[in-house]
Amino acid sequence: MFDHETLKVFFRGDFVDFNQATISVANTGFLYGLGVFSGIRAHCNKEEDRLYLFRPDEHYKRFRAACKLCRYENFLSTYDYAAFLRILVTLIQVNNIREDVYIRVGNFSDENRITPKFVGYRDSLCAFLYPLGDYIPTTGMRCKVSSWTRVEDNAIPARAKFNGAYINTAFAKTEALLDGYDEAIVLDSRGHVVEGSAENIFVVIDGKLITPPVTDNILEGITRKTVLEIAAAEGITTVERTLDRTELYKADEIFLTGTGAKVSPVTEVDKLAIADGKVGMISSKIQSIYFAAVRGEVEKYKHWLIDVYKPN
């Protein structure tokens, strides 16, 4: 395990020491959360002595679309996918990281100004490394349906990872933790199930894997997409449709997905056991295939990976 505060980070176009990557208290990124981010993992395969970045192309696509919404001219004109990937790979290489690592990439409104807006300000890219193990428990979680409502597409679009939107996440997560739960499940203003505080959600009902569609104010999760692909390949029927709250309580299985969260089964919601309260078969199966795939142990999914020390 490394100390990320001793590493180099990418900041305003250069690799600098962690302590040099600082912004002013008057910076719009800090004042208003004007920024977009992505969290990307690289996983170590000890047997092959490899470190594999997981689906950086998908992260780039989502990140770029969010930068477009924010009119981030510097990012859009400077960083194509090749340049973005080069930064991720170089960041890991200059720090000589050979273990599992989480990369946080952000692009933010980089001016010491007072008006929250997305025009006329410089924007800057930054990236740093973090030693992240399990973000939430992966062996069966107790969740609470949050009293906080998810932000809507026409307010702060959920399909992009906007820094400021994570105040909504923090409210939901804090409430769940203070009430003694592991994680929150958030609903939209109509009372439909949206996602976890920082994860997408899947439920199994009558053998079908169901998840809310991307038009239901969810983040277009890369792990979600991965799980849908794994499930299809395994012959599991997948359905993207709106989910009612009460379907959580009658579900046979539930799990949450995310780069941080991985594939994390939920065994209880609002103090009601999900089925028999144990991790279900479909959840276990998807989780074990996902764990193997990210480490390069499944040949047919190797195209999702970039070998950090030998980029293809």
Ligand SMILES: Cc1ncc(COP(=O)(O)O)c(C=O)c1O
């Ligand atoms: C609100 C929210 N939903 C879902 C996810 C999962 O997305 P991904 O699988 O791309 O990490 C995240 C990830 O951080 C998130 O913040």
